[in-house]
Amino acid sequence: MGSREHSMGADDATGSPDRHHSEVTLRVNGKPHTLIVDHRSVLLDVLRERLDLVGAKKGCDHGQCGACTVLVDGRRVNGCLLPAVALDGCDITTVEGLAAGAAGATGEELHPLQRAFVERDAFQCGYCTPGQICSAVGAIAEAEAGHPSHVTDPEAPSGQPVPLGPDEIRERLSGNLCRCGAYPNIVRAVEDVIR
């Protein structure tokens, strides 16, 4: 992979920062990558085109579908909306980095959500799946940290963990579209993990 980082794309041809390129260091799934990035490059394209991490998917490139959801410093984000140049020093977790034993796909152990998605058949074509899983990881953490959602009872105590029932899960994952219609199974998979 190391050679790929400095072999692809005209932006690397110069090999040094200029008006349109900057050096950034992204810590991706625990491993630092120092890259010269085109200022137009979004995180999603850097992951997919430069680091060969294709788990984050491009469904719309406009922040409308959630297929590119990854975690930046623990928060879920649409990778297609974030210029990579603005992420110097950030910790990024992709679906490849969720499994225990790190190293993504080479890890034998699956993240509990990954296992639950397989068991509940919470996907069909699989294209939205990495985004759904990363989004669920983020959503569970947000609820645990007390972030309310549109369907959270306004009377619920502020700052306390929000219990995730089916309605909360549906609401909080509504930024992740699934055209195959696996939603009911995704809700069950998330419930399996938080139970």
Place this chain on the structure above:
Amino acid sequence: MADTGTTLGAPAERREGRDKVTGSARYAAEQTDAGRVHAWPVVAGIAHGTVRAVHTGAALALPGVLTVLSHDNAPRLAPADDATLAVLQSPRVPHRGWIVALVVAETLEEARAGAAAVRVDYDAVPHDVTLTDDHPDAYTPEQANGGSPAHREQGDPEAAFADAEVRVDTHYRVPPLHNHPMEPHAATARWDGGRLVAHDSSQGATTVRTVLASLFRLAEDDVTVISEHVGGGFGSKGTPRPPVVLAAMAARETGRPVTVALPRRFMAALVGHRAPTLHRFRLGATADGTLTSSLHEVTTHTSRIKEFVEQAAVPSRVMYAAPHRLSSHQVVPLDVPSPSWMRAPGEAPGMYAVESAMDELAVEAGLDPVELRVTNEPDTEPDSGKPFSSRHLVECLREGARRFDWARRDPRPRSRAEGPLLVGTGVAAATYPVMINPAQATAHGTPDGRFVVRINATDIGTGARTVLAQIAAHTLGVPLDRVHVDMGDSDLPPAPLAGGSSGTASWGWAVHDACTRLAARLAGHTGPLPDDGLRTHADTTGSADADSPYARHAFGAHFAEVTVDTVSGEVRVRRLLGVYAAGRILNARTARSQFIGGMTMGLGMALTEGSTMDGASGAFVESDLAAYHVPAHADVPDIEAHWIDEEDPHLNPMGSKGIGEIGIVGTAAAIGNAVHHATGVRYRELPLSPDKVLTGLTGLTPPIPTPTG
């Protein structure tokens, strides 16, 4: 078949599940061949006319841009049977969004910037993109999609309708709809000498290979098309689409592997859509609800370059026993993108009309809508007179009614309110034909007791890899984990597409035959197997496509409960339940997912999905996922899918019917009927979005679609 107990029908986990949840499954745009570059299309900004000039200088001057292809310099292709694939071959612009140039560059960013820098001059001429049912150019085609006759008439439906004791005479309107699989259409192509290798997001790589070989004047053996993982298609990847042709062209011109991934907003115009359908529906019945006459007249559009006729009147030929029947299609060629298949073409919009009209008749006659359907259950297929190989619609309706607690329903419209919400329930039937195509497969038994099945089937999310392994294991009488399935590559034995709910039946039949032969050879073999094992081959040509004396269809029943917000006009589905009779269910886990997925798309058709052809620009206005609303998590309740055991010996060796599409059929009608029950207002134009619903509730204008526009 040998009986191994639980292999066939068992809820086996998806074989590629681990790859999909870890991100290691690679799709067509994710083939990072050394030196791979990217291409970005430039699409027409007019709806009708010709390209006068493509100015490429500014684009070519940008860093990283390798070439700009247009009709001026693109390689000449052999004539295309499908005119939508004749890309960059002529200056003609048949619709807005047609590809007029392609920029190839080292990176995505450079390709996109290059595309933005291309300037195109046009000679525009007036366009017409507006479908009306009295359009002067409307004509009756010879056939509708799938080879269905455009026009069928039996008895004297007009006279029988005029004489009927109870009549429904109404119009329905289904807008254009977009497939929008989550993976945009994409292809990566490279040339190895004279050989073309393409990774294509396709529902059937065998056809893609054939078409590419023809367009680029190659022997089929010199083309390999791989569709290992496909991020959904729903019909829109059923045949080749422009990206794979463009990628092959650009790779040849640049000598580099090239990826073409369509930007989402280009898809509405380039990958096919469900054509809008305008329905006139008339039902005549006796006072007890026995149908005497059924007239279903459909008007739809097609493009100027391709005749595609959504066969929306066809389900009227299958469903109910009216002695006097008319079902007809007329089509209007317009300056619009070419329509094509979208999940259950024909049945999905057609059954919205049939099942809405039946609900209107039930209300008109004062009958329970379940009982009305039971009353009109035919003995033989109404149009053909053929006996059904199996038909358990009544059982689906009864079982669904039981599970849904239908008996407790107060039939009076607007009889249930919860604060500002009106609550209603509705029912609709579903049907989808049995389609089977010939395929080839090989089976290979190795000395270590393992088996490899090879067939160019495609898994677009259905679980094909898994169910074919189950069929093989069952046929061979071996444990499932001893069977490996190779698929998704056109170098494998040829097979038809994943479409028309025909995949499992078509591929499974060939796998069954190859494995049956292998089992027989193994049974006759004494001593250890030779080092390279035993191999068998099967070709189901002549058997899978043999004419059947039976009418073969799957059936189902959908039940919905909705709430209608009288303040906002928002409709929400609270319960959605389907019961299906689809032959033998071969994998309970993946089958349930397909049923639920189809119903979810039906929910979208009912409530959220609608596209608008803008008369001024000729563009689909809702061209991205922010404007075209596919259902999101919060729209979808805990959907239930059930099935009844159905034995049918007239299908295929597995006894299965297709299940990929029936879930969408009738769902929109069930939801629409529930909205009528909730509100007392009959809405006849989809989707039932808050603007329409609120307008109907406040009685500002009658919620009847105008016959024009």
